Amino acid sequence: xxxxxxxxxxxxxxxxxxxxxxxxxxxxxxxxxxxxxxxxxxxxxxxxxxxxxxxxxxxxxxxxxxxxxxxxxxxxxxxxxxxxxxxxxxxxxxxxxxxxxxxxxxxxxxxxxxxxxxxxxxxxxxxxxxxxxxxxxxxxxxxxxxxxxxxxxxxxxxxxxxxxxxxxxxxxxxxxxxxxxxxxxxxxxxxxxxxxxxxxxxxxxxxxxxxxxxxxxxxxxxxxxxxxxxxxxxxxxxxxxxxxxxxxxx
Amino acid sequence: xxxxxxxxxxxxxxxxxxxxxxxxxxxxxxxxxxxxxxxxxxxxxxxxxxxxxxxxxxxxxxxxxxxxxxxxxxxxxxxxxxxxxxxxxxxxxxxxxxxxxxxxxxxxxxxxxxxxxxxxxxxxxxxxxxxxxxxxxxxxxxxxxxxxxxxxxxxxxxxxxxxxxxxxxxxxxxxxxxxxxxxxxxxxxxxxxxxxxxxxxxxxxxxxxxxxxxxxxxxxxxxxxxxxxxxxxxxxxxxxxxxxxxxxxxxxxxxxxxxxxxxxxxxxxxxxxxxxxxxxxxxxxxxxxxxxxxxxxxxxxxxxxxxxxxxxxxxxxxxxxxxxxxxxxxxxxxxxxxxxxxxxxxxxxxxxxxxxxxxxxxxxxxxxxxxxxxxxxxxxxxxxxxxxxxxxxxxxxxxxxxxxxxxxxxxxxxxxxxxxxxxxxxxxxxxxxxxxxxxxxxxxxxxxxxxxxxxxxxxxxxxxxxxxxxxxxxxxxxxxxxxxxxxxxxxxxxxxxxxxxxxxxx
Numbered sequence: 001x002x003x004x005x006x007x008x009x010x011x012x013x014x015x016x017x018x019x020x021x022x023x024x025x026x027x028x029x030x031x032x033x034x035x036x037x038x039x040x041x042x043x044x045x046x047x048x049x050x051x052x053x054x055x056x057x058x059x060x061x062x063x064x065x066x067x068x069x070x071x072x073x074x075x076x077x078x079x080x081x082x083x084x085x086x087x088x089x090x091x092x093x094x095x096x097x098x099x100x101x102x103x104x105x106x107x108x109x110x111x112x113x114x115x116x117x118x119x120x121x122x123x124x125x126x127x128x129x130x131x132x133x134x135x136x137x138x139x140x141x142x143x144x145x146x147x148x149x150x151x152x153x154x155x156x157x158x159x160x161x162x163x164x165x166x167x168x169x170x171x172x173x174x175x176x177x178x179x180x181x182x183x184x185x186x187x188x189x190x191x192x193x194x195x196x197x198x199x200x201x202x203x204x205x206x207x208x209x210x211x212x213x214x215x216x217x218x219x220x221x222x223x224x225x226x227x228x229x230x231x232x233x234x235x236x237x238x239x240x241x242x243x244x245x246x247x248x249x250x
Numbered sequence: 251x252x253x254x255x256x257x258x259x260x261x262x263x264x265x266x267x268x269x270x271x272x273x274x275x276x277x278x279x280x281x282x283x284x285x286x287x288x289x290x291x292x293x294x295x296x297x298x299x300x301x302x303x304x305x306x307x308x309x310x311x312x313x314x315x316x317x318x319x320x321x322x323x324x325x326x327x328x329x330x331x332x333x334x335x336x337x338x339x340x341x342x343x344x345x346x347x348x349x350x351x352x353x354x355x356x357x358x359x360x361x362x363x364x365x366x367x368x369x370x371x372x373x374x375x376x377x378x379x380x381x382x383x384x385x386x387x388x389x390x391x392x393x394x395x396x397x398x399x400x401x402x403x404x405x406x407x408x409x410x411x412x413x414x415x416x417x418x419x420x421x422x423x424x425x426x427x428x429x430x431x432x433x434x435x436x437x438x439x440x441x442x443x444x445x446x447x448x449x450x451x452x453x454x455x456x457x458x459x460x461x462x463x464x465x466x467x468x469x470x471x472x473x474x475x476x477x478x479x480x481x482x483x484x485x486x487x488x489x490x491x492x493x494x495x496x497x498x499x500x501x502x503x504x505x506x507x508x509x510x511x512x513x514x515x516x517x518x519x520x521x522x523x524x525x526x527x528x529x530x531x532x533x534x535x536x537x538x539x540x541x542x543x544x545x546x547x548x549x550x551x552x553x554x555x556x557x558x559x560x561x562x563x564x565x566x567x568x569x570x571x572x573x574x575x576x577x578x579x580x581x582x583x584x585x586x587x588x589x590x591x592x593x594x595x596x597x598x599x600x601x602x603x604x605x606x607x608x609x610x611x612x613x614x615x616x617x618x619x620x621x622x623x624x625x626x627x628x629x630x631x632x633x634x635x636x637x638x639x640x641x642x643x644x645x646x647x648x649x650x651x652x653x654x655x656x657x658x659x660x661x662x663x664x665x666x667x668x669x670x671x672x673x674x675x676x677x678x679x680x681x682x683x684x685x686x687x688x689x690x691x692x693x694x695x696x697x698x699x700x701x702x703x704x705x706x707x708x709x710x711x712x713x714x715x716x717x718x719x720x721x722x723x724x725x726x727x728x729x730x731x732x733x734x735x736x737x738x739x740x741x742x743x744x745x746x747x748x749x750x751x752x753x754x755x756x
Contacts, residue, residue: 053626053630054629054630055626055629055630075632075633075634076632078630078631078632079632081630082630083626083627083630085626089623089624089625089626089627090623090624091556091560091623091624092623093559093560093563093564094556094559094560098559101544101545101552102552102555102556103627103631104544104552105544105545105547105549105551105552105553105555105556106549106552106553106627106628106631106632106633107549107631107632108548108549108632110546111543111544111545111546112543112544114544115543115544118544134563147627150627
């Protein structure tokens with residue numbers, strides 16, 4: 001279910017802290033695509049995605065989400081996207097159902113629709129036995145699943161996830177991956193950062209490699225192999241080679 | 251490493267942790283050690299002036315009678331209650347908040363010894379803080395009445411040791427009686443009630459007997475003197491020791507040490523069991539209500555509903571609200587008395603209510619505005635930041651309204667004018683406190699509430715000065731309206747200056 005409008009179009013995105021964190025970045029993600037953003041620690045992945053999600057103001061550049069100028073009309077852009085950080089953003093004193101009710105309320109979703117969706121999501125993530133338990137006793141993996149359910153309950157068209165598989169056990173990770181792939185099949189766009197290269201290799205339609213705030217490589221796994229002139233190499237080897245080459249050039 | 255060397259080494263570790271925790275509390279974790287120490291010395295130096303005003307006249311006291319002994323003993327008991335409150339808080343923090351229990355308990359160290367050192371460190375920190383705070387008062391007495399008053403420092407040490415011992419006994423007993431899950435909340439409430447209870451009880455007695463909020467009315471009354479034991483009673487030992495009786499002071503210090511030693515011997519082995527219980531129950535399931543259906547409404551309504559639910563389920567808020575309600579008991583009682591007999595003392599209700607509203611509003615505003623556990627979620631939601639802030643401020647205003655409206659309505663039966671002035675005072679104090687929290691907002695977790703007063707000294711002092719200022723203005727508006735204009739203008743100027751230097755003026 002691909003569309004002509006890009007799910008995300010970033011041009012000249014720049015953010016400086018004490019040094020440039022994101023350096024005139026151009027990035028386009030197509031609608032209905034599963035896009036993995038890779039890079040070493042401190043490369044600028046999270047800063048980029050936080051600016052896209054409207055959590056950080058860029059110094060320069062433009063961000064367009066499904067044709068909506070996210071800097072000019074952030075409310076309209078936020079309405080159609082969801083953000084999941086590596087640290088689960090949930091409330092200890094709420095139950096998963098109460099949390100999802102709150103998130104659905106924030107996005108202005110019809111209560112009857114969101115309640116059905118909440119129950120389905122929590123069940124598919126294996127949280128059904130814990131619907132009425134406060135989140136304060138949950139493990140990190142369970143908290144991450146609640147946060148993910150919160151991101152999906154308002155049915156976003158663009159989902160941005162920062163290291164969503166951190167702290168999840170194998171079964172939970174499979175649940176999450178399955179849920180995300182299901183969303184992509186139904187036309188949703190997913191952008192995900194990950195340090196687990198195997199996940200990017202298996203799940204992503206396209207992969208972007210970012211280093212020192214700039215996109216140093218982009219494409220499908222096959223295209224990346226061709227760009228690097230190494231036909232049968234693994235993503236891990238390519239990633240290390242790309243990052244090393246960028247560090248040497250700098 | 252020998253057992254004694256290991257104990258010394260662990261004691262050094264504990265003292266270093268206690269010092270850094272204290273320093274972080276004073277400096278707001280910004281590491282301005284020199285400035286913090288200079289500011290503290292300046293604060294203690296300045297405190298000599300109010301200390302002289304309060305206690306200077308007692309410096310010449312030589313052969314105290316019953317009224318003087320009652321006042322001194324009550325003051326020492328109040329200090330002891332406050333130390334006990336602080337010590338209970340410290341003990342629960344050691345159980346729940348220190349991240350090193352797993353490390354200590356998995357080490358081959360003798361746990362009874364290790365926890366003995368930890369108990370001693372609690373006693374040391376409580377006593378150290380009390381010595382620091384009592385220094386201006388004792389100094390004033392020494393300067394005015396001679397070096398015999400130095401023995402008051404000894405009394406502070408003795409009551410510090412005993413307060414730490416009793417705090418540990420109470421907390422461990424709570425663990426045994428009600429379990430680790432409930433102990434944290436109950437200990438917070440017990441600490442709050444102990445800290446405030448004595449003063450409030452004296453005020454209640456003063457109102458019921460003399461129709462005044464002054465606790466000295468009870469302490470210096472003939473009735474108190476008649477009920478008090480004879481001058482030779484051990485009850486007066488702390489007062490006699492403070493005045494300079496060296497022998498009695500030795501007995502008190504010995505008693506404090508023996509009590510702490512007994513508590514260490516009895517409870518150190520149990521400390522380990524208790525800590526294990528806490529660690530084992532941190533995953534205990536707490537169930538929320540089985541919600542029937544998702545509720546509809548606007549986005550702000552969703553935010554308000556979430557804030558109310560979190561406030562309702564916040565144990566800190568519960569204990570603090572209880573404190574505020576306790577403080578309101580005396581003025582409420584005074585109000586009740588004024589229905590039957592005309593009393594000028596009813597004017598005192600207005601500043602108490604306004605002050606309580608300002609303080610509670612400051613805490614609530616921090617929790618709702620800064621203490622947002624899912625800041626990214628709210629920031630990524632499709633509604634402008636101004637509407638988020640508005641919803642959160644509304645929660646503060648509604649909460650304060652719900653708490654104080656019944657009291658103001660009752661006041662209206664006694665005096666409509668005073669009720670109107672009090673209501674205006676509550677509104678202005680609440681809005682001021684919320685505005686200060688808004689201007690100085692930071693991103694924090696609700697669990698960091700204890701540190702809120704150190705995150706911005708300016709905000710803390712501005713909030714306190716504004717609460718006091720609006721309380722004084724409201725009281726003056728009822729008694730000397732022209733003076734209220736001056737007081738109100740001064741408080742508004744403080745608020746304006748706070749806004750001017752605040753990092754966020756939007």
